[in-house]
Amino acid sequence: MPTPKEALQGYIDAWNAGDAEAIIALFADDAVIVDPYGTPPHEGRDAIRAFYEGGVKTGAKLSLDTPIRGSHGDRAAMAFTVELALEGAARRIRVIDVMTFDEHGKISRMEAHWGPDDMEQS
Amino acid sequence: MPTPKEALQGYIDAWNAGDAEAIIALFADDAVIVDPYGTPPHEGRDAIRAFYEGGVKTGAKLSLDTPIRGSHGDRAAMAFTVELALEGAARRIRVIDVMTFDEHGKISRMEAHWGPDDMEQS
Incomplete structure (x- = not known):
């Protein structure tokens, strides 16, 4: 069972490999994703699959801005930068993800913190 | 009323000025602090005062590792490094704080993410 920090590194690596299945495998079947925080959540396996296949x-x-943080509980967190093309234009988004883990080492909740002014042309 | 990002910058600046009153003024009277996440919370004005006066x-x-992130809701988050002396020894702690704000622009909840292996000798 990976540690929470190892799971977050795995999340970064799977994104960069374009491997949606490897991302989805990190999550519990009933996980909840809130990305970005303040928008409606994606709940459960089908919604998670659609979210990451599209992503x-x-x-x-994704590139880490600073080392992944752990916790004294069931969480880990990381600050990273996303580089992507949206409607043909290069964009950079600065994000902080907080992931909560269940007793099986799967992500049960993911909350991504970024606002409109954390996205810019790159 | 400061934006959430401005409040987080104010939190950093107040720490570095050694100004506990300025830190405490950022919080709602009934705020909850969980630092580090996974340990018992500090709840309410008296507990918050004791926590930051001691801190x-x-x-x-505190120094930011990467720009403060906002959200599409009532939160902001930041990754930073703390340099301090504990029992005479210099220590570095890597932290990610997530702050939630009330309708008056005060911090209603703070969760600090760092684990035992995020602290090192410096």
Whole structure:
């Protein structure tokens, strides 16, 4: 069972490999994704699959800005930058994800923190 | 009323000025602090005061690792490094804070993400 930090590194690596299945495998079947925080959640396996299959198709690449943080509980968090093309234009989005894990080491909740002014042309 | 990002920058600046009152003023009276996440919360004005008055006495200095992130809701988040002396030894702690704000622009909840292996000698 990966540690929470290893799972977050795996999330980054799977994105950069364009491997939606590897991302989805990190999540519990009843996981909830809130990305970005403040918008409606994606709940459960089918919604998670649709979210990441669509995401990977954008060709987005993720790079850590600073080492992944753990916690004294069931969470880990990371600050990273996403580079992607949206409607033909290169964009950079700065994000902080917080992931909560269940007792099986799967992500049960993901919350992505970024606002309109965290996206810029690149 | 400061934006959430401005409040987080104010939090950093107040720590570095050793100004516990300025930190405490950012919080709602009934705010909850979980630092680090996974340990018992500090709830309400008296607990918050004790927490930050003690914290500032350590002489800790905070520096952002990457720009503060906002959200599409009532939150902002930041990744930073703390340099402080604990029992005479210099320590570095890598942290990601997530702050939630109330309708008056005050912090209603703060969760700090760092684990035992995010602290090191410096």
